[in-house]
Amino acid sequence: MKKFYIVSCLLLLFGVSLLSAFSFDPNTxxxxxxxxxxxxxxxxxxxxxxxxxxxxxxxxxxxxxxxxxxxxxxxxxxxxxxxxxxxxxxxxxxxxxxxxxxxxxxxxxxxxxxxxxxxxxxxxxxxxxxxVNRQYFVPNDPMVAQQYALDVIQAYEAWDYTMGSHDVKLAVTDSGVKWNHPDLRANIWVNPAEAPGMTINWDAGTYSGGNGVDAGEGGNKADDLMGWNFYPPVSNNPMQNWPDNYHGTHVAGCAAAVGNNMIGVSGSCPIVSIISCKGAPHTSSVNTVYDGYNQMKYAAEVGAHVINASWGGQTTTGGLNTANTTINYCTNLGALVVVAAGNSNQLHGAGYNDAPGDCTNALCVAATGPSDIKASFSDYGEPIDICAPGEGILSTIIQSNGYTNADGTSMASPIVAGVAALVKSINPDLTPLQLRQRLMMTADYIYDINPNYEGLLGAGR
Ligand SMILES: [Ca+2]
Ligand SMILES: [Ca+2]
Ligand SMILES: [Ca+2]
Ligand SMILES: [Ca+2]
Structure with missing residues (x-):
C-alpha cells in the first residue's frame, strides 16, 4: 500500500476495478x-x-x-x-x-x-x-527537488493526470496572503463578479476602481476582488506584507504555489484559484487568526470548493458548537474544510478537543515526516482523519518574495487541501464529504511504523 496515494485517489474517480479481465477506463x-x-x-x-x-x-x-x-x-x-x-x-x-x-x-x-x-x-x-500516453512530467520549478513532500505524496504521478484547474477555488483562511508573490500571483482568484471596472496593480499589491457596492455574488462584501481583510480596519484587499506574518503566505504556497512556472516551488495543486482571507494586521506581528469562522463562512459563500484552516485552539467549555455549525454550513454550500490538527503533541478526544480540527465534518490533518513517522510536535487522537508531511516544508514567504522551510500541521493541512483541489479538478461533481472520503480511502497505511499511535492518526498518510 505504499504506492499511488494520489494516483489511486484520482483513478478511483473513474471507477477502475483492477479485478476484472478487461476494464476499459477512458483515463488510461x-x-x-x-x-x-x-x-x-x-x-x-x-x-x-x-x-x-x-x-x-x-x-x-x-x-x-x-x-x-x-x-x-x-x-x-x-x-x-x-x-x-x-x-x-x-x-x-x-x-x-x-x-x-x-x-x-x-x-x-x-x-x-x-x-x-x-x-x-x-x-x-x-x-x-x-x-493514453502521458508525459512523465516533472515541473520546471527550480526548487521542487527540495520539496520531499511532493515525492512522498506521489504528486508527480498525480500531475500526469491533472495539474489542477483555475475553476477550483481554494480558500486560505489565515493571516492573509502576499498575493503578488511571483510564485502565487498566477493562482490568485480574481472575483469575476466584482472585477468589471477594477484595476489590479500587481507590482504594488493594490487595486482600485471599485464602485463601493457588493455585486451580490455571495459573501456580502463590496469590491472584494481577491478575498477580504477581516482584520480591523477591515478592507477589500487581503494583501499581507508584514514579513513576520507570513503564515498565510506559506500555507498558500504549500497548497497552491504556481507549478511549472520556472520559479521557486510548486504547491501540491499547481493550478488553482486561491481566495485569500486575512485575519492579521499588516503593521505588527501576531500569531493569532482573527475572525476565522467568518473567514470560512465568507469563503464558502463566494464559492470556495476547499477551505484550509491552519489554525485552531482548545475548546475550554467543551464547545464545538459554533465551529461545527460553521463547518456544516460550508459543507452544505459545497466546500470541504481542511484543518490542521495542532502542534502540541497532544492527544485529542478523551476530554481534550481543538476547534475547528475536531469538528465532525472537518478533514483534520496531523503531520508526518519524510518517512511517514508522526512528527514529534503533531497532535494525534481519534478525531484526526489523515496525515501529511509537515516537517521542513519549503514554501513561499513575504520577505524578498522568498521561500523558507517551516514545520507544522499548518503545512500538512494545505498539502492535503491542495490534493483535495486536484481531485476536485477532475471530478467537479464530488460533494465535500465524498471528496473527504476519497482522500481518506486512498491514504497509505502507516500504523506499522507508528505502533504507539494505533488508531490515532486517522486513515494514514
Ligand atoms: Ca462582493
Ligand atoms: Ca462592486
Ligand atoms: Ca513555482
Ligand atoms: Ca475527524
Whole structure:
C-alpha cells in the first residue's frame, strides 16, 4: 500500500476495478478505440490495405468473423495505425506494421465485451486497447527537488493526470496572503463578479476602481476582488506584507504555489484559484487568526470548493458548537474544510478537543515526516482523519518574495487541501464529504511504523 496515494485517489474517480479481465477506463485507454492487427492471410499480400465499406453504419470487410463482431459491437470505422510504411515486407513474427488498424466503436459501453471477442477472431493477430500516453512530467520549478513532500505524496504521478484547474477555488483562511508573490500571483482568484471596472496593480499589491457596492455574488462584501481583510480596519484587499506574518503566505504556497512556472516551488495543486482571507494586521506581528469562522463562512459563500484552516485552539467549555455549525454550513454550500490538527503533541478526544480540527465534518490533518513517522510536535487522537508531511516544508514567504522551510500541521493541512483541489479538478461533481472520503480511502497505511499511535492518526498518510 505504499504506492499511488494520489494516483489511486484520482483513478478511483473513474471507477477502475483492477479485478476484472478487461476494464476499459477512458483515463488510461483511448475512448471508442480498439487496436487490431489483421493477419497476413486476411489482408492478402502484406503491403495491401484492407478493403472495407460501411453498410448500415458499420464496417464490412468481407472477413466473416470480423464482420460479425463489427456488426455486434458497432465498429463504425477503420483506420490504419501507421501511415505509409517504408519497409512493408518487414514483419515482427508475422505482425506487419501496415496491418495494424484502429477500429472505431460507436460507444465505450461495449469496449470490454468487444475486446474479449476480437481477441479470439481468427482474422486478427491481436486486439488491444490503445493506451493514453502521458508525459512523465516533472515541473520546471527550480526548487521542487527540495520539496520531499511532493515525492512522498506521489504528486508527480498525480500531475500526469491533472495539474489542477483555475475553476477550483481554494480558500486560505489565515493571516492573509502576499498575493503578488511571483510564485502565487498566477493562482490568485480574481472575483469575476466584482472585477468589471477594477484595476489590479500587481507590482504594488493594490487595486482600485471599485464602485463601493457588493455585486451580490455571495459573501456580502463590496469590491472584494481577491478575498477580504477581516482584520480591523477591515478592507477589500487581503494583501499581507508584514514579513513576520507570513503564515498565510506559506500555507498558500504549500497548497497552491504556481507549478511549472520556472520559479521557486510548486504547491501540491499547481493550478488553482486561491481566495485569500486575512485575519492579521499588516503593521505588527501576531500569531493569532482573527475572525476565522467568518473567514470560512465568507469563503464558502463566494464559492470556495476547499477551505484550509491552519489554525485552531482548545475548546475550554467543551464547545464545538459554533465551529461545527460553521463547518456544516460550508459543507452544505459545497466546500470541504481542511484543518490542521495542532502542534502540541497532544492527544485529542478523551476530554481534550481543538476547534475547528475536531469538528465532525472537518478533514483534520496531523503531520508526518519524510518517512511517514508522526512528527514529534503533531497532535494525534481519534478525531484526526489523515496525515501529511509537515516537517521542513519549503514554501513561499513575504520577505524578498522568498521561500523558507517551516514545520507544522499548518503545512500538512494545505498539502492535503491542495490534493483535495486536484481531485476536485477532475471530478467537479464530488460533494465535500465524498471528496473527504476519497482522500481518506486512498491514504497509505502507516500504523506499522507508528505502533504507539494505533488508531490515532486517522486513515494514514
Ligand atoms: Ca462582493
Ligand atoms: Ca462592486
Ligand atoms: Ca513555482
Ligand atoms: Ca475527524
Amino acid at each position: 485507454s483511448v475512448s471508442k478505440t480498439i487496436v487490431v492487427c489483421f493477419t497476413k492471410d486476411a489482408i492478402g499480400t502484406q503491403d495491401r490495405s484492407i478493403d472495407f465499406n460501411i453498410q448500415d453504419g458499420v464496417v464490412v470487410t468481407g472477413l466473416a468473423s470480423f464482420d460479425n463482431l463489427a456488426k455486434r459491437y458497432q465498429i463504425v470505422g477503420l483506420e490504419r495505425f501507421f501511415d505509409a510504411v517504408k519497409v512493408p515486407q518487414w514483419n515482427d513474427n508475422g505482425i506487419y506494421m501496415q496491418n495494424i488498424y484502429k477500429a472505431r466503436l460507436a460507444s465505450d459501453d461495449v469496449m470490454d465485451a468487444a475486446l474479449a471477442e476480437l481477441i479470439k477472431d481468427p482474422a486478427l493477430r491481436y486486439a488491444e486497447f490503445e493506451t
